[in-house]
Amino acid sequence: MQNDANRLLSLLLPCFNSAQRLQPAYAAISTELDAAGIPFELLILDDGSQDNSWEIARVLAEKDPRVRVFRMARNVTPPYLQFAAFSVCRGACITWIPDDLQFPVSMVIALYRKWEAGHKIVVSYRSSRNDGWLSDFFSRAYYKLMNSLSEINFPPGGTDVYLADREIIDIMNTRIHPIHTSSVVEMLRLGFDPEFVPYNRPPRPGKSRWTWRKKVRHAKDTFFASSAFPIRAITNLGLSISVICLLAIPVLVYARFFAHSRLFGFPVPGWTTIIALVAFFNGLVLFCLGVVAEYIWRIYEEVKNRPGFIIRKDNDNPNG
Numbered sequence: 071m072q073n074d075a076n077r078l079l080s081l082l083l084p085c086f087n088s089a090q091r092l093q094p095a096y097a098a099i100s101t102e103l104d105a106a107g108i109p110f111e112l113l114i115l116d117d118g119s120q121d122n123s124w125e126i127a128r129v130l131a132e133k134d135p136r137v138r139v140f141r142m143a144r145n146v147t148p149p150y151l152q153f154a155a156f157s158v159c160r161g162a163c164i165t166w167i168p169d170d171l172q173f174p175v176s177m178v179i180a181l182y183r184k185w186e187a188g189h190k191i192v193v194s195y196r197s198s199r200n201d202g203w204l205s206d207f208f209s210r211a212y213y214k215l216m217n218s219l220s221e222i223n224f225p226p227g228g229t230d231v232y233l234a235d236r237e238i239i240d241i242m243n244t245r246i247h248p249i250h251t252s253s254v255v256e257m258l259r260l261g262f263d264p265e266f267v268p269y270n271r272p273p274r275p276g277k278s279r280w281t282w283r284k285k286v287r288h289a290k291d292t293f294f295a296s297s298a299f300p301i302r303a304i305t306n307l308g309l310s311i312s313v314i315c316l317l318a319i320p321v322l323v324y325a326r327f328f329a330h331s332r333l334f335g336f337p338v339p340g341w342t343t344i345i346a347l348v349a350f351f352n353g354l355v356l357f358c359l360g361v362v363a364e365y366i367w368r369i370y371e372e373v374k375n376r377p378g379f380i381i382r383k384d385n386d387n388p389n390g
Contacts, residue, residue, distance in 0.1 A: 080161030195225030
């Protein structure tokens with residue numbers, strides 16, 4: 071039987087304006103994990119809350135030594151909170167759970183049991199969801215697109231929560247720069263034969279704090295971090311158009327001098343065609359430059375070597 075240090079589960083609880091959710095979430099987590107005999111530390115990371123979430127988190131830490139609280143310097147959203155949790159966790163494995171418990175504690179236990187069985191990476195995926203038809207449609211379409219265009223295979227329906235072994239945690243801390251990417255992308259890229267576990271995602275209570283703006287930003291970061299398709303598509307598109315233009319040149323010359331300015335019975339357009347072609351190719355060039363700029367911008371952010379997150383030192387955390 072392994073000792074508790076070798077079995078310790080680090081459980082991240084992201085906190086953003088969570089004053090009404092922290093106490094119920096802590097009670098449910100501690101009750102179910104204690105009943106399952108799983109030693110754990112609860113990492114509450116305050117992501118720039120505007121309510122009294124921080125004060126409530128500190129009270130929980132004072133009452134329970136298993137609770138450790140940290141405060142981010144600014145709001146960075148959950149993907150970066152996961153990287154921050156890697157840097158402070160002490161467990162033999164780590165996972166996370168939303169403060170509304172939309173991902174049930176029973177699934178955390180299921181992921182942990184898979185880890186005990188020897189799996190380094192255990193990934194949950196949504197076999198069903200109920201976030202509204204529009205959100206569900208875009209989510210399904212997005213992950214289908216990602217699986218067809220990226221070098222990473224995402225589970226069907228996408229993933230919210232995963233569990234990673236200490237070996238993965240150490241790689242994330244030492245080898246991965248958390249800028250314009252997500253821990254899910256980087257973890258799945260590593261390999262280690264991840265184990266996938268389906269679950270039925272319950273309806274979300276209340277309004278989601280994961281806004282469309284945040285979703286679009288995360289989707290862009292995930293796509294450009296995991297796929298080289300756009301840059302390759304530009305190369306292929308440019309080559310194809312170049313070939314078409316080369317083939318069109320002798321046809322247009324023939325039409326001009328030997329077909330009485332008519333091509334297949336139609337008059338060859340004059341300045342209208344020129345304007346149309348110039349506009350089309352200018353638009354195409356600008357579009358290609360925009361895609362290339364997305365990659366160059368990410369390279370620029372990488373070479374600046376700025377941190378993706380900053381944990382404040384004035385945490386006054388009783389449990390370190």
